[in-house]
Amino acid sequence: MTFEAEQLGGSGTELASLLRDLRKRAGLSPEYVRASLAHSTADTSQAVGGKLGRQAVLYDASKRFTFVLTEQAVRWPVVAPLALAEQMDRLASLSYLPNVQIGVIPTGTPTPRTPLSTFTAYDAALVTIETTAGSLVLRDGRDVQAYLKEFAGYEDSALFGEDLRARLAEWSAACRARLQSTTRLKRHPVRVPGDHPSASEKSGGRTDEHSQNDDGRAGTHDPSLCAARPCAGLS
Known part of the structure; x- marks a missing residue:
């Protein structure tokens, strides 16, 4: 969920989000949050604490969240391999929450459309779309329904539940193996x-x-x- 959508939605209860980038999302590990703010020249300690604190909304059983992520969003090396593995483990852990559905679309999976932008539909009442220039907010019912239909197509292409956790475990293990390989190479350089x-x-x-x-x-x-x-x- 984008924090902007949370603020716009007020007392809404359902949120559906297609994520092509994780850096402004709920469900992030502390290391990932810090990395997402690395471009800032100001003291980001309060911002990090604020973002982590707002993640408590995921544990509000009165709200329902559905996130569909692309493989690139999950595996993009925003942080070091070990921290990236921990972020994947966190996603797997959150997927056990009864009010949170997390799906991932592996690279190469056919989808009805090509996901070009991150967007979030809130309570079937508004949609926020993230672009390079900023965020757009759509409130017209026809626009909202069009994005909900598009989101449903991505849901059909995504892995959920045990299939999701198995894929995340595979990618997490690959990150840790890469770290171990790098460590061995430093200790025993190739001559x-x-x-x-x-x-x-x-x-x-x-x-x-x-x-x-x-x-x-x-x-x-x-x-x-x-x-x-x-x-x-x-x-």
Whole structure:
């Protein structure tokens, strides 16, 4: 749900939203909220707290929310891989709420129309559409019904429930695997053909008196070397 729609809707009870971008939405992790405000040059601590606090509306059982997200919206790397995995886990957790329906349209899934903009229908009474230049508000009943019909088509193409959670778990695991792969690469960099291992690498990362020189003789530790270049294996 967009926070703008919440303010416009007042006492409304039903909200349906197609999301192509998560950065202004409810249901975000703290890290994701902070990243969404990273462009601001002002102190954003209060804004972060305000956005997180407004997410409490999702737990209001008198309201019903339906969110349909594109795969790109879920997987766009707004934050680091681990934080992105945590955001996916949060979406999966919210999908268990009885008044919240979350669906995702995987890339390549046929849809009746191409989702070009994020939009939110509130109580079948108004629709907000987000564009690059700002937000549009439609109140004419014919416009609202046209967007509700379009939204229904996206609902039919989306994964919900256990299918959604399984797909989110798959993407979350891919994020964590990427992080682990990056960590391993930093610890064990790929050697380019022609490179020569350092003395510390030849000795298994040890640079003390038990290390060996190139000719096999016991070497001595030279503190000046570590001062000039960190010892291998240390981060």
